[in-house]
Amino acid sequence: MLRIAALVASLTLLAVPAAAQTRSLAVTFDDLPYQAADAALCDPKAAMALTNDFLRMLKPLKSNATAFVNEGKVCEAQRPTLLPRIEAAWLDAGVDLGNHTFSHLNIHTTTAEAWLADVDRGEIVTRPLLKARGKTLRYFRHPFLFLGETSEKKAAMAEGLQARGYTVAPVTLDNNDWMFAAVYRQAEAAGDEALKARVGEAYVAHMAAVLDFFEPYSAELTAGREPAQVLLLHASSLNRDWYPKIHALYLARGYRFVTLDEALKDPIYSHAETTVKKAGVSWLHRWTASDGRKVRWEPEPPDWIVTAYKAAS
Numbered sequence: 642m643l644r645i646a647a648l649v650a651s652l653t654l655l656a657v658p659a660a661a662q663t664r665s666l667a668v669t670f671d672d673l674p675y676q677a678a679d680a681a682l683c684d685p686k687a688a689m690a691l692t693n694d695f696l697r698m699l700k701p702l703k704s705n706a707t708a709f710v711n712e713g714k715v716c717e718a719q720r721p722t723l724l725p726r727i728e729a730a731w732l733d734a735g736v737d738l739g740n741h742t743f744s745h746l747n748i749h750t751t752t753a754e755a756w757l758a759d760v761d762r763g764e765i766v767t768r769p770l771l772k773a774r775g776k777t778l779r780y781f782r783h784p785f786l787f788l789g790e791t792s793e794k795k796a797a798m799a800e801g802l803q804a805r806g807y808t809v810a811p812v813t814l815d816n817n818d819w820m821f822a823a824v825y826r827q828a829e830a831a832g833d834e835a836l837k838a839r840v841g842e843a844y845v846a847h848m849a850a851v852l853d854f855f856e857p858y859s860a861e862l863t864a865g866r867e868p869a870q871v872l873l874l875h876a877s878s879l880n881r882d883w884y885p886k887i888h889a890l891y892l893a894r895g896y897r898f899v900t901l902d903e904a905l906k907d908p909i910y911s912h913a914e915t916t917v918k919k920a921g922v923s924w925l926h927r928w929t930a931s932d933g934r935k936v937r938w939e940p941e942p943p944d945w946i947v948t949a950y951k952a953a954s
């Protein structure tokens with residue numbers, strides 16, 4: 642009897658952690674220093690306040706995040722002094738940094754050569770700062786998730802990134818958080834607390850719906866096993882206020898927060914990817930299309946968010 646009770650107790654102990662966090666994901670934040678009015682990123686006091694408020698939220702969550710910088714978002718006059726302070730704050734909070742181009746350049750409007758020059762310009766502050774801490778700038782995130790709308794451009798961009806030693810950071814869990822963030826920013830500027838709460842709650846519900854879609858969809862690529870996911874979010878006031886709820890949602894669904902390095906070891910990230918598309922979409926769609934299978938799309942944000950976003954922009 643005692644032995645059975647002990648056996649049941651030890652099985653319970655074994656079963657709980659194993660059943661609890663069996664999924665994994667790497668969280669990434671794009672568009673550093675922040676999605677905010679340009680003026681805020683030219684004022685050192687305002688820019689540091691945005692950064693520190695965001696990191697005060699993020700650091701205790703130990704999310705192993707990687708963040709992608711647009712160096713050109715900080716005004717030229719302030720850049721040499723302000724950007725290293727901002728980046729140091731992110732690194733001190735345990736977040737790794739990657740390149741997201743200097744000016745968030747849209748490849749559809751330019752050449753591969755000009756685009757690669759913007760990649761080079763995007764690492765002037767970040768690369769030496771990482772080096773001084775014994776780290777290497779390795780990760781690159783494509784603006785708009787655009788990989789090139791012709792096969793020539795796509796090949797030239799991929800070769801250029803590889804020659805520079807970059808590892809591309811794909812996105813699997815794409816979700817339009819930026820659309821909610823734009824509406825949230827407007828509510829914030831208007832001091833409309835009720836609207837902020839409504840947008841935040843709709844955002845959390847949308848992120849759950851996106852997971853309901855992507856979890857089984859991703860498993861279709863991997864014989865029923867869900868791969869390690871990469872989540873794309875943005876450095877915004879929406880996430881400063883609501884990311885803890887998103888983080889809790891993932892924990893409740895059994896996710897472990899791993900580094901990008903660890904997530905990219907999943908074999909899914911070496912899956913053949915042969916699509917040439919103008920749209921910026923999840924790699925889950927790119928791999929599905931590369932396999933010659935039919936793409937199905939994740940849920941869109943609610944209509945009232947789409948309408949409010951269009952009105953704001």
Ligand SMILES: [Zn+2]
Pocket residue numbers: 671672741745784785
């Ligand atoms: Zn971006």
